[in-house]
Amino acid sequence: MSACRLTFGTTCLFLTVDQGVPHQQNLVERKIAVLVIRSPTDQMEDLLPLVGAILAAISEVQPGEFAVVS
DSSP: OOEEEEEETTEEEEEEOOTTHHHHOOOTTOSEEEEEEOOSSSSHHHHGGGHHHHHHHHHHOOTTOEEEEO
16 A cells, blocks of 8 residues: 555545545544545556646545545
8 A cells, every 4th residue: 555644734635546545444423534546556657647636635634534535
């Protein structure tokens, strides 16, 4: 699993390409947001075209939520 954890103020953001995370985790009452990136691979050439959508999702996702970018 490829993942990255970022902190923005009091909100922790977890970025992952693991499609199973939303089904494996319960975020109720947590101060973490999860952004799942749907990409053919976790290679840079597949992720770079998604950067704009990832940045937009980061500004909108709230603690306790999952967001998906594809």
